Amino acid sequence: MTYGPHTAEDRAQMLRAIGVDSVDDLFADIPASLRSSGLDLPAPEAEVDLAARLSELAACNRVDLMSFLGAGAYRHFTPPVVDQLLLRSEFYTAYTPYQPEISQGTLQTIYEYQSLMAELTGMDVVSASHYDGATATAEAALMTCRATHRERVLVSRGVHPHYRQTICTYFAGASLVADDIPLVADGPDAGTTDLAALERLLADTDHPVAGVVVANPNFLGLLEPMAEIGRLTHAAGALFVSVVEPVSLAVLASPGEYGADIAAGDGQPLGIPLAYGGPYLGILACREALVRGIPGRLVGMTADIDGKRAFVMTLRAREQDIRRDKASSNICTNQALCALAAAIYLGALGPHGLRDVAALGAARASELETALAAAGAPRIHPGPYLNEFAVRVPDAAAVHSRLIGRGILAGVPLARLLPDEPTLADGLLVCATEVTTQAEIAAFAAALGDELAGSGRGATKQRGADR
Amino acid sequence: MVPKDLRYTKEHEWVRVEGDMATVGITEFASEQLGDIVFVELPEIGRTVTQFAAVGVIESVKAVSDLFAPLTGEVVESNSELSTAPELLNSDPFGKGWMLRMRVDDAAQVGALLDAAAYEALTSEA
Numbered sequence: 118m119t120y121g122p123h124t125a126e127d128r129a130q131m132l133r134a135i136g137v138d139s140v141d142d143l144f145a146d147i148p149a150s151l152r153s154s155g156l157d158l159p160a161p162e163a164e165v166d167l168a169a170r171l172s173e174l175a176a177c178n179r180v181d182l183m184s185f186l187g188a189g190a191y192r193h194f195t196p197p198v199v200d201q202l203l204l205r206s207e208f209y210t211a212y213t214p215y216q217p218e219i220s221q222g223t224l225q226t227i228y229e230y231q232s233l234m235a236e237l238t239g240m241d242v243v244s245a246s247h248y249d250g251a252t253a254t255a256e257a258a259l260m261t262c263r264a265t266h267r268e269r270v271l272v273s274r275g276v277h278p279h280y281r282q283t284i285c286t287y288f289a290g291a292s293l294v295a296d297d298i299p300l301v302a303d304g305p306d307a308g309t310t311d312l313a314a315l316e317r318l319l320a321d322t323d324h325p326v327a328g329v330v331v332a333n334p335n336f337l338g339l340l341e342p343m344a345e346i347g348r349l350t351h352a353a354g355a356l357f358v359s360v361v362e363p364v365s366l367a368v369l370a371s372p373g374e375y376g377a378d379i380a381a382g383d384g385q386p387l388g389i390p391l392a393y394g395g396p397y398l399g400i401l402a403c404r405e406a407l408v409r410g411i412p413g414r415l416v417g418m419t420a421d422i423d424g425k426r427a428f429v430m431t432l433r434a435r436e437q438d439i440r441r442d443k444a445s446s447n448i449c450t451n452q453a454l455c456a457l458a459a460a461i462y463l464g465a466l467g468p469h470g471l472r473d474v475a476a477l478g479a480a481r482a483s484e485l486e487t488a489l490a491a492a493g494a495p496r497i498h499p500g501p502y503l504n505e506f507a508v509r510v511p512d513a514a515a516v517h518s519r520l521i522g523r524g525i526l527a528g529v530p531l532a533r534l535l536p537d538e539p540t541l542a543d544g545l546l547v548c549a550t551e552v553t554t555q556a557e558i559a560a561f562a563a564a565l566g567d568e569l570a571g572s573g574r575g576a577t578k579q580r581g582a583d584r
Numbered sequence: 585m586v587p588k589d590l591r592y593t594k595e596h597e598w599v600r601v602e603g604d605m606a607t608v609g610i611t612e613f614a615s616e617q618l619g620d621i622v623f624v625e626l627p628e629i630g631r632t633v634t635q636f637a638a639v640g641v642i643e644s645v646k647a648v649s650d651l652f653a654p655l656t657g658e659v660v661e662s663n664s665e666l667s668t669a670p671e672l673l674n675s676d677p678f679g680k681g682w683m684l685r686m687r688v689d690d691a692a693q694v695g696a697l698l699d700a701a702a703y704e705a706l707t708s709e710a
Contacts, residue, residue, distance in 0.1 A: 409623060409625070409643070434643055434644070434645070434646065434647055434648040435643075439646075439648065440648050443648075443650070
């Protein structure tokens with residue numbers, strides 16, 4: 118019995134009708150070297166056997182570790198109301214419905230998401246979501262090029278390396294240029310965007326800059342001088358893109374407050390569970406002047422012919438189904454379910470609750486800093502941070518791996534994500550949130566202290582010497 | 585009926601050529617086809633545009649279309665009233681709904697444009 122919707126005869130009939138011999142012929146325009154040579158699948162298995170094997174594979178995942186890992190995705194407590202509401206069948210899709218206006222409830226949830234995110238970012242317009250922070254950031258960079266008719270953006274090396282790679286991928290196809298802004302190497306501003314370098318890059322009038330992309334807090338957890346960066350950017354006629362972590366906006370100045378033109382970021386910290394790569398939520402917001410350049414869905418509120426409140430898809434005309442190859446994006450879609458999770462999370466916590474989440478995370482991170490410094494792993498950078506920072510640990514990658522053996526996920530070795538920053542070669546990027554406990558911090562510091570004192574290895578040697 | 589003293593493009597734009605200056609707009613046919621026009625994006629003053637290349641955008645409630653330069657030259661003026669009153673493109677496309685004025689580089693290019701009769705023939709086919 119086949120589960121496919123079309124029988125072999127159905128397919129043959131369709132191929133005859135359009136005059137091609139095989140389904141493969143439909144892909145003839147794609148060079149052979151880029152086509153898949155078929156899937157190398159093992160022989161079929163009984164469902165019981167397959168389930169057992171998958172369980173065995175799933176058990177290889179370490180879900181028992183005390184985690185101090187952030188680096189773009191963050192552990193938070195999610196009130197049960199979030200998942201409970203998400204499971205309602207009316208909501209259970211990533212997509213906006215076709216004939217959207219018939220689904221007023223769905224449009225209202227998207228409108229609520231947009232409104233909450235506009236308040237959080239201080240921006241006028243929020244699109245009804247993107248895949249994740251990386252793609253939202255790349256779309257923001259593309260927006261700056263379209264709006265200014267310029268072809269070059271400057272991206273701080275303090276932006277998450279995966280986001281930077283995604284910008285390069287999008288730009289390569291569009292023949293646009295993305296240049297790095299270096300980080301300050303040492304001194305009080307070490308690890309933040311190098312403003313002198315930014316000024317030099319902006320002064321290159323042969324290659325005018327469309328946009329400047331900076332993250333706050335940056336990938337190393339440090340706070341950037343966003344207002345100053347915005348001022349330099351605007352003086353050069355470029356647009357300022359701020360990459361944000363949404364929980365931090367409860368306690369930090371919003372992009373709207375420091376003059377950003379576009380805000381982008383990952384909405385995962387807002388009630389979306391950690392998963393290997395997603396599904397997450399891309400936040401994209403902008404000032405009203407850029408509303409016709411923002412890709413993705415926008416839902417607006419209006420009144421119907423009886424004067425009753427109604428929600429509509431608005432400014433649809435620039436999307437790909439209408440504008441085809443000239444659409445503002447042919448890559449984006451939305452993440453309605455994840456956006457709904459974020460809206461419910463924000464609604465459940467309220468502004469004070471979100472501030473508590475951010476402040477408690479910052480307090481725990483400060484305790485973590487003190488504990489790790491006492492254990493022999495001081496911070497690398499002197500500047501202010503919120504809830505994530507880099508510490509110096511000799512032989513960081515090996516220590517990190519040994520700590521996993523002790524049940525502790527000690528953040529991420531920076532050399533793994535930033536191999537081209539030699540000053541960070543012995544860095545570990547660690548993070549705390551409101552769910553990090555003082556007991557976990559003590560356990561991490563003790564284990565790290567042991568490792569650094571050599572007693573972790575020392576104990577093994579001791580046993581060896583006894584023989 | 586379309587004004588006889590204008591030239592036209594297949595993209596439904598009209599051009600009034602006066603010496604080396606040209607005024608550009610969209611035809612009544614275009615504005616009717618587009619429906620209610622809600623936004624126009626015009627090229628900035630001083631920009632050099634190339635004949636038949638896209639230089640701006642006309643957005644109606646149901647579609648977004650490109651505005652093409654009918655001739656090669658430099659944009660010297662754009663109709664700033666359209667930013668607050670894009671509906672002029674519907675109510676008076678050949679008059680108050682004009683879009684831009686440009687200095688024409690090569691008068692010979694005018695020959696590539698349609699005259700009123702040819703344009704009328706084009707729209708009657710549609």
